[in-house]
Amino acid sequence: MSTQESFDTKEQVRQASDIVDVVGGFLELRRQGRNYVALCPWHNDSKPSLQVNAERQSWRCWVCGIGGDVFSFVMRREGVEFREALELLADKANIQIKQSNSNVPAGSPGDKRTLFAAMAWAEKQFYTYLNQSAEADVARQYLQQRGITQKEIDQFHIGFSPNSWSWLADLAK
Secondary structure (H helix, E strand, C coil): CCHHHHHHHHHHHHHHCCHHHHHHCCCCCEEECCEEEECCCCCCCCCCCEEEECCCCEEEECCCCEEECHHHHHHHHHCCCHHHHHHHHHHHCCCCCCCCCCCCCCCCCCCHHHHHHHHHHHHHHHHHHHHHCHHHHHHHHHHHHCCCCHHHHHHHCCCCCCCCCCHHHHHHC
């Protein structure tokens, strides 16, 4: 991939990735004037100190002193390098990225895209099991006793695993 193609792809992904939507996918944002605020996930925050500016497409935590654009947020939040953040945002925006000569083969343990897809699949299985299985009734009752609503279960993708060490592996076959 040439430098110009790389720049064009980066800008295309940046324009397709609204920072309010991206940050809002990880944190609960609240509108405050022209900006949005949230509790910062990188320090013990009791008052919203992370600010998202939709006009500038930037974010900043005024306590930590960190901030940046949509790429830096995904990099920090997911613990990935720029290339992986670009790929994650491109996937979310349905933008194809020309693959460079990567030394990590697709499907290998070092291929983060495959690992993220596997984790998303596993999350869906646990979530579905909690919401649809008769065996998960005890877990649903427990969550209800704790005051956790269905809305919160849906928002945080809470799931449940049956008492079987091979359940997920058997589903994957």
